[in-house]
Amino acid sequence: MIDLRSDTVTRPGSEMREAARDAEVGDDVYGEDPTVNELEHRAAEVVGKEAAMYVPTGTMGNQAAVRTHTERGQEVLLEYESHVYKWEVGGLAQLSSVQPRTVDGGERGVITPEAIEDGYVAEDVHRPGTGLLCLENTHNSKGGSAIAPEKIDAAAETARELGFPTHVDGARLMNATVSLDVPPERLVREVDSVMFCLSKGLGAPVGSMLAGPEEFVERARRHRKLLGGGMRQAGIIAAPGLRALSNRERLAEDHENARRLAAGLDGIDGISARDPETNIVLIDTEMPATDFLESAAEVDVLGVPFDDHLVRLCTHLDVSRKDVEAAIDRLETALA
DSSP: OEEOSOGGGOOOOHHHHHHHHHOOOOOTTTTOOHHHHHHHHHHHHHHTOSEEEEESOHHHHHHHHHHHHOOTTOEEEEETTOHHHHSSTTHHHHHHOOEEEEEOOGGGTOOOHHHHHHHOOOOOSSOOOEEEEEEESSBTTTTSBOOOHHHHHHHHHHHHHHTOOEEEEETTHHHHHHHHTOOHHHHTTTOSEEEEESSGGGOOSSOEEEEEOHHHHHHHHHHHHHTTOOOSSTHHHHHHHHHHHTTGGGHHHHHHHHHHHHHHHHTSTTEEEOOOSSSEEEEEESSOHHHHHHHHHHTTEEOEEEETTEEEEEOOTTOOHHHHHHHHHHHHHHHO
């Protein structure tokens, strides 16, 4: 089976398993897990922030950030296909009692200063006011588009001038850094907080990081506890996360495989593959996406539907170049 559904399906290798087995542990709620503490310190350094907090999932990291940055009833400005808005079970409303105001980021999901100014709501006796801007990099629903640091800077600076902070959902931030050939800290230099995943292409079995100013992270710890993220001997899962931080450069291999996958599929009748920027390949299909995926599954290739005639395929660390070539051949056979 060639599993291209997501880079979340990667399995920990022997080094990850050994790191988990040998990890020093302690009670993380008390701040006594040395492995978690080391991971948080190193993750903060990677993204150039004062502090970082380990969370079980990227969704928890995003929702803890929203809860920490905002007051109940405020509006959150975000792209209409962003993960925070579209794929986190209405957490903005359920967990923080904030109101989303969506804007169209165009084909690549870039929120412009003009869109921020247009979407901004000033607080008054009738209106709650804008409390937060959320950006996403890479943008999942836009096919893994890598947003340049200048675009992030411009959005964050506009938000700051209007009086509210910026959070980046950087689940695949490291893919963006490799694609754009810029260090992680440059991509998030002007934003107030960032979440990034240790799993997916980096290969850890679980976990994400939320980073920002020290005072912000300390307040976020209370919200992590509230959301059920107070962990005990978490070093067992944090140790593979430390290994994952050193896997950032290998993402270039996933990007190259994605380009090869798109090029190979684009020549098959009935489908059109968009040029990938990172490790996500979007395929427009003449047949319904569900029918395409049923045919693909019959030849042991898995993907996910993104729309009625749109399929997403992801390359990742468990997909080799040989797998990519095999997937192209199998899909061509299935659609013949």
